[in-house]
Amino acid sequence: MNLTKFIGITALLLCVFSGASLVRAAETLELNADASKINFVGKKTDGKHEGGFKKFTAKAVADFEKPENGKLEIEIDATSLWSDDEKLTNHLKSPDFFDVRKHEKASFKSTALVGGEEEGHAKIKGVLTMLGKTAEIEVPCDVTITEKSIEVNAKFILDRTRWGMTYGEGKVSNDVDITAHLVFNR
Amino acid sequence: MDQNLLTWCVLAPASVAVLGSLCGWWIDRKLVSGAESQSDGQTLSRSSGMIACGWWAAICAGFYSSDSVALWPDEAWARALWPILAAAIFVSPHFKPSGILSGAVFSTNHTVRSDTPGLWVLVSLIAVATASLVMPTGEGWDDMISLHQPWIAAVTLATICNSFAIHRMSQRGANRWLPLVMLAGLASSAIICASAYGALAQACFSAIVATAVIAIFSAGGKLLAPSALILPCSLFATTMIAAGRFYSYAEIAPGDYGLAMFAPAIIALVDRIFTDKSPALRISIAATTAIAIVGYIAYRFLLS
Numbered sequence: 007m008n009l010t011k012f013i014g015i016t017a018l019l020l021c022v023f024s025g026a027s028l029v030r031a032a033e034t035l036e037l038n039a040d041a042s043k044i045n046f047v048g049k050k051t052d053g054k055h056e057g058g059f060k061k062f063t064a065k066a067v068a069d070f071e072k073p074e075n076g077k078l079e080i081e082i083d084a085t086s087l088w089s090d091d092e093k094l095t096n097h098l099k100s101p102d103f104f105d106v107r108k109h110e111k112a113s114f115k116s117t118a119l120v121g122g123e124e125e126g127h128a129k130i131k132g133v134l135t136m137l138g139k140t141a142e143i144e145v146p147c148d149v150t151i152t153e154k155s156i157e158v159n160a161k162f163i164l165d166r167t168r169w170g171m172t173y174g175e176g177k178v179s180n181d182v183d184i185t186a187h188l189v190f191n192r
Numbered sequence: 193m194d195q196n197l198l199t200w201c202v203l204a205p206a207s208v209a210v211l212g213s214l215c216g217w218w219i220d221r222k223l224v225s226g227a228e229s230q231s232d233g234q235t236l237s238r239s240s241g242m243i244a245c246g247w248w249a250a251i252c253a254g255f256y257s258s259d260s261v262a263l264w265p266d267e268a269w270a271r272a273l274w275p276i277l278a279a280a281i282f283v284s285p286h287f288k289p290s291g292i293l294s295g296a297v298f299s300t301n302h303t304v305r306s307d308t309p310g311l312w313v314l315v316s317l318i319a320v321a322t323a324s325l326v327m328p329t330g331e332g333w334d335d336m337i338s339l340h341q342p343w344i345a346a347v348t349l350a351t352i353c354n355s356f357a358i359h360r361m362s363q364r365g366a367n368r369w370l371p372l373v374m375l376a377g378l379a380s381s382a383i384i385c386a387s388a389y390g391a392l393a394q395a396c397f398s399a400i401v402a403t404a405v406i407a408i409f410s411a412g413g414k415l416l417a418p419s420a421l422i423l424p425c426s427l428f429a430t431t432m433i434a435a436g437r438f439y440s441y442a443e444i445a446p447g448d449y450g451l452a453m454f455a456p457a458i459i460a461l462v463d464r465i466f467t468d469k470s471p472a473l474r475i476s477i478a479a480t481t482a483i484a485i486v487g488y489i490a491y492r493f494l495l496s
Contacts, residue, residue: 096441102390107332
């Protein structure tokens with residue numbers, strides 16, 4: 007084996023192994039849509055209603071060596087909106103709320119991942135785009151890692167008026183309770 | 193009530209409608225007192241135009257409450273404002289009560305023949321133009337394109353039928369309580385809009401308030417030609433019902449929309465049977481018919 011061939015093979019092996027090590031550290035995860043949920047509870051002066059989105063996709067990258075390098079992107083099909091009242095579902099789709107004809111998609115893109123004080127807790131910072139407006143949010147979440155999946159559970163409050171959703175202010179609460187249960191297959 | 197709604201959908205339209213009605217009354221007084229000649233109907237035309245334009249200005253407040261007043265609004269339904277203004281300026285003055293008017297206030301004998309075939313051609317053109325203008329287009333509305341033609345036809349037909357029927361009713365001695373019939377049409381459209389989109393309902397609410405003010409002036413015998421509202425009101429009601437349909441995701445039978453669109457014509461048709469009866473009986477029957485239609489629409493669109 008001449009010197010040129012030796013250097014070539016060594017370089018190739020180095021590349022392969024360094025690449026393999028990256029794959030192990032940063033793992034691209036696939037969303038299990040059937041097991042995942044994004045729901046909300048809206049409150050009004052005389053009660054509350056539950057709802058959610060039936061269709062959404064998510065891309066996640068988990069870096070086990072450097073968790074702060076993890077990424078999460080969610081795209082929600084706003085037309086798949088549902089609620090516990092058919093008439094309310096229709097109204098929520100109207101321009102008074104989600105204006106689904108004009109803004110078919112809503113999306114979340116993480117900008118930073120911060121580990122919590124306790125193990126399994128994290129805070130995902132990111133931007134939520136809805137109704138054509140983008141605003142920063144922080145989502146506290148619990149992360150459960152098993153051999154087969156990673157589950158992210160989040161419960162937080164959004165002020166809908168930050169995205170210009172101002173219909174019924176005073177009667178319909180501005181704060182909306184969001185719960186997200188995302189299951190990623192490994 | 194929400195401050196914005198109270199201001200822009202109640203107080204502002206009511207104030208503007210009162211102003212328009214007072215101007216109309218002031219012009220009509222010259223006719224009633226005999227200070228001006230009525231032979232050419234010029235004065236009556238001015239008062240009709242004043243009432244119709246006042247009504248239009250009043251409903252602008254409702255559009256303003258949802259930021260929908262613009263030269264070319266983003267949302268197609270809000271474009272209805274401009275053809276309605278054109279109707280108020282150019283066509284409403286021709287909707288005069290023709291024939292012999294009687295009663296304390298209507299002591300003058302107007303013999304102005306207003307509904308020439310040319311007028312109805314103009315009404316048809318404005319109706320079809322308005323209907324075409326308010327059909328929503330663009331990204332997100334592709335699945336509704338197939339509904340455009342039937343709805344343009346429905347809005348046009350309903351506007352013509354309602355205008356014709358109410359105008360005929362005004363000529364059968366119902367001039368003073370005519371706005372009450374138009375209120376029934378507006379109430380139906382408001383219910384449909386309320387089930388679909390708040391901004392539409394706000395516009396309808398302002399129209400109801402403005403029409404109610406004119407109805408009070410008219411019932412009190414202060415206005416000679418409330419018939420000026422016939423075309424603007426009919427155009428507004430039918431286009432709002434169409435808009436309500438396009439913003440709705442509910443499965444509603446086309447017949448229910450049809451009933452709402454033709455409500456004023458149905459009331460006028462029923463009234464025709466009782467033309468020779470006393471005004472009190474005619475008003476009672478018209479009110480009962482209106483309540484039955486509006487009640488059914490409310491049940492179908494809001495409660496069922």
